[in-house]
Structure formats: structure tokens, C-alpha cells
Amino acid sequence: MKIDNGDYPTGKAAVDPKRVKYLKILSKLATIMCISMYVSYIPQIIANFSGDPVSPIQPLVATINATLWVGYGWFKTYKDWPVIISNFPGIIFGLVTVITVYLH
Template sequence: MSKENNANSAELQRQHREQVISKLAMITCISMYVSYIPQLIANFSGQPVNPIQPLVAGINATLWVIYGLIQDTKDWPLVISNFPGIIFGLLTALTVYVH
């Protein structure tokens, strides 16, 4: 096998690993934000949670979404995986005061 074929094969393997890691990171990030659902339920049930962590998570997600959108080439995986954090993080923080 030539050096060029080896280089092409190594590049394809690297790209495949990058795609797998990217998809796992997206799933993990979305799961992290969806995990606020039990806290939302607790808030609406009259057992409010501390609002600091979900508020900071919502702000963090907002900043990552903005960052992904202002890139010359939009970083859609970054935007898509953090968008639920805006909704669930901020909604969880706000619903602490609804009971």
C-alpha cells in the first residue's frame, strides 16, 4: 500500500471517529437538558428546586447557540444540541417561582 493510500485511510478513520464522537456528544448534551423534566415537575408540584444551576445552564446554552450561529460556517450540531438547554434550563429556573 502506498503512503498516499495510508494517508487517505488514516484520514477516513479520523473523520469516522469525529462523526461518532460528534453524534454521541449531541445525544449526551440533549439528554442533559431533557433531564430537567423531573425538576420542572417538582416545581409545578410545589417542591421547587434551586434555580441557580438550571439558570446558569440556560445562559450557557444560549451562549453556545449564539456562538454556533455566528460562525462563518454555522455549527449546526452545536446549535441543535444546545437549543433544548435554552428552553429546559430557563423554563426550570423560571418555574421555581410558580407554585
Template sequence: MKKEKFFGYVGWVGMCTSVLMYVFYFPQIQDNLNGNKGSFIQPFMAGINCTLWVCYGLFKEKRDLPLVLANSPGVIFGFFAAFTAL
């Protein structure tokens, strides 16, 4: 297998695992809404981090859509998990 093809696969697997990592905030959000409050700062910082990466991917000269797609759930679920923890 050529290096380019291998790294293409690694990139897509990385994108999928990144999306899953942020989607798995859902149980913390459910716990927060049920009164079992979790941490505010970790998901809040994840939301900031993902916002920066989404902006970077969208506004650089050659858009990086896999980067944007990998971090978009982190913006939504990170901030939602943080604010439900308050």
C-alpha cells in the same frame, strides 16, 4: 476506523447526550410546579450557557448546527426549570 470517522461518531453521541441532559430537567420542572421547588441558579446558568453556545454556533462564519442542536434544549428547559423554581 479512521480518526475522522471516529470523531464524527463521538460528536453525534455527544450531541445526543447533551440533548438528553437538558431534557432531563423535565422532572425538576414537574417538581417545581407541584410545589417541591428546586434550585434556581443552576438551571438559570445552564440556560445562559446554552444561549451563548447557540448564538456562537449560529453566527460564526461556518455555522455549527450540531452545536446548536445540542444546546437548544438547554435554552428552553434550563430557563423553564429556573423560572418554575421561583
């Protein structure tokens, strides 16, 4: 399969309806799971406010990772919306988790 500069496959694989349907389902599932991963910071945020702060290292690294992926999705030739949408909550929840470590 040949890949052009737009990061989209060309040739027969590009028009295979089964493959397109599979990729749409896969991207939706991956988006839901990624958002769920970042929403799971809520118990850590609650723990921070309850006076039992968590380590800020993991949420800080997750924030940086999510920021990089959002940037990657945004600056591609064609915006990669599943990547952007699934990682944007990581920026928010990661930052809130890190900040609340120090605000307890």
C-alpha cells in the same frame, strides 16, 4: 496541522476518512448526551409544579451557557450544527425550569 480562518483543518488530516468517521460519531454521541442532560430537567420541573421548588441558580446558569454556545455555533464562519442542536434544548428546558420555580 494548520487551521485556517474557517476553523477547518487543512492538509492530510482534513481528508483522513477514519478521522472524519470518528468525528461524526463523536459529534452525534456528544449531541445525544448534551440533549439528555437538558431533558433531565423534567423531574425538576415536575418538582416545581408539585410545590417542592428547586434552586433556580443551576438551571439559570445552564440557560446562559446554552445560549452562549448556540450563539457561538450560529455565528461561526460555518455553522456548527452539532453545537447548535445540542445546546438549543438547554435554552428551553433551562428557562422552563427557572420560570416554574416561581410559578409553583
